[in-house]
Amino acid sequence: MPYIPRQLRYTQEHEWVSLEEDGMATIGISDFAQGELGDIVFVELPQEGDKLVQMESFGSIEAVKTVSDLFAPVSGDVVAVNHQLVDAPMLINDSPYDDGWLVKVRLHDPRELERLLTAEQYGEQIGQSD
Amino acid sequence: MQLGARMVDFAGWSMPLQYDGLIKEHERVRSAAGLFDVSHMGELFFHGSGALATLDNLATNDVGALTDGQVLYTPLCNDAGGVRDDVLVYRMDAAHFMMVTNAANTAKILAWSRQHLQPGTQLEDGSEDVALLALQGPRSSEILRRSRLLAPWAQRVGGLAYYHFVPGAEDVLCVSRTGYTGEAGYEIYVRPRLAGDLWDDLCTQGRDLGLGPAGLGARDTLRFEVGFCLYGNELTEDASPLETGLSWTVKMNKPRFIGREALALHRQQGVPRQLIGFEMEDRVIARHGFEVTADGRAAGVVTSGTFAPTLGRSLGLALVQRADAAARLHVVVRGRDVPARRVALPFRASLANT
Numbered sequence: 001m002p003y004i005p006r007q008l009r010y011t012q013e014h015e016w017v018s019l020e021e022d023g024m025a026t027i028g029i030s031d032f033a034q035g036e037l038g039d040i041v042f043v044e045l046p047q048e049g050d051k052l053v054q055m056e057s058f059g060s061i062e063a064v065k066t067v068s069d070l071f072a073p074v075s076g077d078v079v080a081v082n083h084q085l086v087d088a089p090m091l092i093n094d095s096p097y098d099d100g101w102l103v104k105v106r107l108h109d110p111r112e113l114e115r116l117l118t119a120e121q122y123g124e125q126i127g128q129s130d
Numbered sequence: 131m132q133l134g135a136r137m138v139d140f141a142g143w144s145m146p147l148q149y150d151g152l153i154k155e156h157e158r159v160r161s162a163a164g165l166f167d168v169s170h171m172g173e174l175f176f177h178g179s180g181a182l183a184t185l186d187n188l189a190t191n192d193v194g195a196l197t198d199g200q201v202l203y204t205p206l207c208n209d210a211g212g213v214r215d216d217v218l219v220y221r222m223d224a225a226h227f228m229m230v231t232n233a234a235n236t237a238k239i240l241a242w243s244r245q246h247l248q249p250g251t252q253l254e255d256g257s258e259d260v261a262l263l264a265l266q267g268p269r270s271s272e273i274l275r276r277s278r279l280l281a282p283w284a285q286r287v288g289g290l291a292y293y294h295f296v297p298g299a300e301d302v303l304c305v306s307r308t309g310y311t312g313e314a315g316y317e318i319y320v321r322p323r324l325a326g327d328l329w330d331d332l333c334t335q336g337r338d339l340g341l342g343p344a345g346l347g348a349r350d351t352l353r354f355e356v357g358f359c360l361y362g363n364e365l366t367e368d369a370s371p372l373e374t375g376l377s378w379t380v381k382m383n384k385p386r387f388i389g390r391e392a393l394a395l396h397r398q399q400g401v402p403r404q405l406i407g408f409e410m411e412d413r414v415i416a417r418h419g420f421e422v423t424a425d426g427r428a429a430g431v432v433t434s435g436t437f438a439p440t441l442g443r444s445l446g447l448a449l450v451q452r453a454d455a456a457a458r459l460h461v462v463v464r465g466r467d468v469p470a471r472r473v474a475l476p477f478r479a480s481l482a483n484t
Contacts, residue, residue, distance in 0.1 A: 039153040065152065
């Protein structure tokens with residue numbers, strides 16, 4: 001069963017976002033998504049200073065069998081990018097919620113989080129109930 | 131499903147795409163051994179005094195050159211020289227042959243063969259009554275020798291030359307030294323009722339040698355690295371074997387076979403397109419169907435592209451206009467022109483030690 005941390009919010013496209021105290025947020029993809037993609041070999045990410053717009057594409061993930069666009073769960077300025085993923089993209093497979101995080105952003109509008117799915121709603125979407 | 135395989139619908143069959151990770155399964159086959167369930171492949175049986183003539187007319191390669199116990203790889207062409215399917219032909223004896231087709235093409239080839247039966251030929255579709263396991267990798271012969279169910283044949287199978295087979299008995303049809311991975315290995319044709327037991331037998335005997343299951347995903351990356359064409363990707367009704375690196379399978383010294391006139395013309399005038407290999411110069415994958423450009427002009431299309439696990443590179447195959455084959459090529463990836471460097475085929479031979 002894919003792991004769905006309760007404290008995170010999710011998009012229907014399988015990204016998660018974690019709200020931190022200082023108006024910052026970390027973004028990644030869910031355990032379910034990494035499992036569906038299979039072995040990840042390349043990740044295309046924005047650079048520090050780029051702006052994300054909620055629900056717009058901000059990069060892509062290439063697995064051996066398929067490629068998938070990344071959609072921004074929230075709008076914000078990119079303040080950090082997980083550069084480890086350049087040489088070790090499989091970190092996303094191994095640790096989607098920790099070492100495999102993608103970018104950190106300074107939120108434009110924290111209220112955008114209300115439009116995202118809760119862990120429970122996301123679990124229902126992927127056909128998994130508690 | 132008991133192994134936690136991710137299944138996929140393929141030509142009406144529910145097939146294992148992967149068991150415990152495509153790259154892991156790929157590496158397992160290269161370094162030890164992997165076991166594939168490829169029972170979806172079609173098996174057509176040609177019997178009778180006309181069987182050889184029928185097959186030799188369908189095939190571009192020389193079925194007449196086969197001896198008993200030998201296997202032949204051959205395209206089957208349409209009248210225009212495009213490929214209807216690429217198959218294996220097994221010669222049991224002068225009047226008994228088995229043709230192994232791609233699952234998606236079995237019904238088409240069955241109908242095509244019926245249309246072209248020579249007098250004295252009986253054709254039977256055995257696809258539902260034959261299961262196929264492929265044991266592939268450097269440890270495969272050691273594992274096969276340990277198999278309890280294949281013990282009666284193990285001795286003879288051990289000495290098999292590439293593209294030869296040993297006929298079986300009862301629920302074992304035959305064991306051939308063939309495969310689609312570029313590694314040493316065997317394909318084992320059995321009755322479906324034996325397939326589960328044989329799978330378990332081989333897995334048990336091979337576990338300590340590193341044997342594990344492998345799915346269709348790994349099968350694709352393995353064949354890709356060693357330059358084997360895939361039907362539906364490199365091979366289609368619209369591309370000739372002369373364009374896709376299969377000239378060696380087209381025997382123009384045969385007086386007749388379907389597609390011969392078109393292929394003779396191709397050979398005389400030069401083929402319009404050519405299958406080439408390339409490496410992406412950026413960290414993206416060129417996927418099947420992506421456009422290839424030369425100096426900004428459309429030059430062709432990517433037929434297969436993936437991250438090659440053993441070689442650790444993003445590689446691709448493309449069918450491009452022959453005039454552009456030597457030009458500076460780009461692949462259009464999500465609207466962006468990404469440069470691609472030509473690499474000689476097969477990839478493994480040209481990149482293994484670089």
